[in-house]
Amino acid sequence: MTNKPEVIRLHGYLEENLQDYKKASMFLAFPKCSFKCATEQGLNPEEICQNYFNIKEQIKEYPLFELYEVYRKNPITEAFVLGGLEPLDSFDDVWSFISFIRDNALLEDDIVIYTGYYPEEIKDKIDKLKKFKNIYLKCGRFRIGQERHYDEVLGVNLANEEQFGIKIS
Numbered sequence: 001m002t003n004k005p006e007v008i009r010l011h012g013y014l015e016e017n018l019q020d021y022k023k024a025s026m027f028l029a030f031p032k033c034s035f036k037c038a039t040e041q042g043l044n045p046e047e048i049c050q051n052y053f054n055i056k057e058q059i060k061e062y063p064l065f066e067l068y069e070v071y072r073k074n075p076i077t078e079a080f081v082l083g084g085l086e087p088l089d090s091f092d093d094v095w096s097f098i099s100f101i102r103d104n105a106l107l108e109d110d111i112v113i114y115t116g117y118y119p120e121e122i123k124d125k126i127d128k129l130k131k132f133k134n135i136y137l138k139c140g141r142f143r144i145g146q147e148r149h150y151d152e153v154l155g156v157n158l159a160n161e162e163q164f165g166i167k168i169s
């Protein structure tokens with residue numbers, strides 16, 4: 001009997017992404033969000049959510065080992081960005097992915113989670129993730145009418161003043 005490979009559910013991935021972190025990264029697109037940024041502002045997510053275009057993509061299962069192999073064979077990438085929609089609304093899959101990279105692949109490369117939550121809203125998840133080294137968060141809602149700014153932690157421009165990067169471990 002063969003064991004089924006462990007999988008996570010994504011809209012897809014980009015093998016190389018140069019815009020969300022200071023290091024070239026593999027980008028994983030997680031498929032869920034409550035669309036809090038829009039509903040809190042009384043807006044339709046389609047109007048303001050910069051990730052809404054992903055919603056029409058098919059959700060597929062990706063074996064963790066295959067994702068790792070894509071990363072391992074790429075000579076340019078040296079970090080991962082977990083984005084989406086809202087990766088922390090798929091926390092079980094985020095946990096599976098990070099556990100695989102740290103505990104099975106034995107890689108300590110930077111992992112950046114692009115979340116719309118603020119740290120005080122996800123304290124339980126941050127406490128769990130602190131077990132791993134080199135975990136970063138991009139925190140904060142998307143708000144309309146604010147300026148982009150450079151974030152020193154992530155080394156890239158973020159979409160508005162409410163967003164900021166932190167290193168949690």
Ligand code: SF4
Binds near residue numbers: 045051086
């Ligand atoms: S958290 Fe991200 S995907 Fe969700 S509503 Fe905000 S910008 Fe859109």
